[in-house]
Amino acid sequence: MIFICFGISLLYVLVMASFILGFDRVKTFQLSHLKPKTHFSIIIAFRNEEKRLPPLLESIVNLNYPNDHFEIIFVDDESNDTSVQLVRSMLANNRHLNVTLIKNIRSSNSPKKDAISLGISEAQYDWIVTTDADCVLPKYWLESFDEFIQKRLPDFIAAPITYVNCHGFLQNFQLLDVLSLQGATIGGFGIRKPFLCNGANLAYKKELFKTLNGFQGNKEIASGDDVFLLEKATKLNANKVHYLKCQDAVVATSALTSWSELVEQRVRWAAKTNTYKNWFGKLVGLIVLSLNALLISCVLLVIIGIMAPLHLLIIFLVKFSIDFLLIFKTANFFNQKNHLKHYYISSFLYPFFSVIIIFLTVFKGFKWKDRSYKK
Structure with a gap:
């Protein structure tokens, strides 16, 4: 039993150490303010976002990029609040911007x-x-993408996201989780095994999307518009798939305000993982889950006297330390080191949280934007 415990721990350390090394291999991209060349079509799908749209709309108006070099396409997914009116108001007040509002047309199990x-x-x-x-x-934001495109000639670009204005333990718990995911994302690109990205900050050539037949093959899965496309793009030509590690490209969003919302979100995220085709991503997920489940099992074994408390302590400290190194690097990049004080309690809670999420994913569906989805 001890050999199994330390074997899983060793595998975990090797995976996390590779991400830490990979994180540093992806060099931070600095803007040199080249003359803009790239034209962008920004696509924003929304459903009942009246409370969150105003900050987004304001940030669009404040983008530092030539107005004739980009368009914004808002796609309304059956909103029944004032979201559409907010977008129309933006259209009326900013006629210098090229903004289009269209209604979504459902053709699959994935509205997004x-x-x-x-x-x-x-x-x-x-x-x-x-x-x-x-x-x-x-x-x-767009200037960062443009300069990266001019200098690196990619076809597919993943870029950073983080949570801001986090207050209290719940929101900081989410922030630390997202920082760990961003660290693993960047680290995966650094070791040339990209397996994560986020659709909240993603760019790719329209021609690439057509070549990959878009989302064909995973339309029945509600989410995953980002990772499934990454898998296809990497399989086609990994050399054209890049990560934009640039502080001027960081997209900000807000953490959720209740545990129930967080559970629904994480179940939705987890529900798509068994359909991933990237073997490395599946392996990483299996190792991470195994160690978290192992820690919980070891707690029970210590309680009933089968395992020595020292062995549990060693396994926990190994995970605690290697996780902290990756999260510290990521927090440093995002200028969010002041939130690391919440890591200590979060590190105790996370194994239980992650195992519960997997359990719920197996036995229940989830809700997303007031719609229910079965597993």
Whole structure:
């Protein structure tokens, strides 16, 4: 039993150490303010986001990029609040911007994929950029993508996201979780095994989307508009798939305000993982889950006297330390080291949280935007 415990722990350390090394291999991209060349079509799908849309709309107005070099396509996914009116008000007050509002056309089990596909079919420019309606865009967002495209000539770009204005333990718990995911995302790109990205900050060529047949093959899965496309793009040509590690490209969003919302969100995220085709991503998920489940099992074994407390302590400290190194690097990049004080309690809670999420994923569906989805 002890050999199994330490074997799983060793595998975990090797995976996390590779992400830590990979994180440093992805060099931070600095803007040099080149003359803008790239034209972008920004696609934003939304449903009932009246509370979150105003900050996004304001950030769009404040983008530092030539107005004739980008368009924004809002795709309304059957909103029944004032979201549509907010977008129309933006249209009326900012006629210098090229903004289009269209209604989503459902054709699959994934409204968001339908919305993005529809937006791409309406896009007039060669580069597609996606973000979410609950995000705030940085001033030099498009300039960051443009310079990266000019210098690196990619076909697919993943970019950073984080939570801001986090208060209290719940929101800081989510922030630390997202920082760990961002660290693993960047680390995966650094070791040339990309397996994660986020559709809230993603860019790719329209021609690439067509070559990959869009979301064909995973339309029946409600979410995953980002990772499934990453898998396809990497399989086609991994050398054209890059990560934009640039502080001027960081998209900000807000953490959830209740545990029930968080559980629903994480169940939705977990529900798509068994359909991933990336073997490395599946292996990482299996190792991470195994160690978290192992820690809980070891607690029970210590309680009933089968395992020595020292062995449990060693396994926990190994995970605690290697996780902290990756999260520290990520927090440093995002200038969020002041939130690390919540890591200590979070590190105790997370194994239980992650195992509960997997358990719920197996036995229940989830709700997303007031719609129910079965597993």
